[in-house]
Amino acid sequence: MKTIIAVSALLLSTIGAHAASNSTPHALDCMAKNGFTRDMWVAKRAGTNAQVQSYIACRDGISVEKARAVGKKDGNFDTWTPKR
Secondary structure, three states, X not given: OHHHHHHHHHHHHHHOXXXXXXXXXXXXXXXXXXXXXXXXXXXXXXXXXXXXXXXXXXXHOOOHHHHHHHHHHHOOOXXXXXXX
């Protein structure tokens, strides 16, 4: 029983909830839809915060509100500063 719990804990800690990859065909289509390329994304020159937010929503299949939270958490927005 302890082994099952240990293995489960290990799997849960390594899998986690991560954003989708930025290099999949779906992600690349979402980038094109929002007017930028993967090279622009890597260089942190992907456009406006609204474009980035729309891209994250498309890539992850989530609402714009959730995409805003993901973008803030991941540091994808150029003008957002955390509240003190």
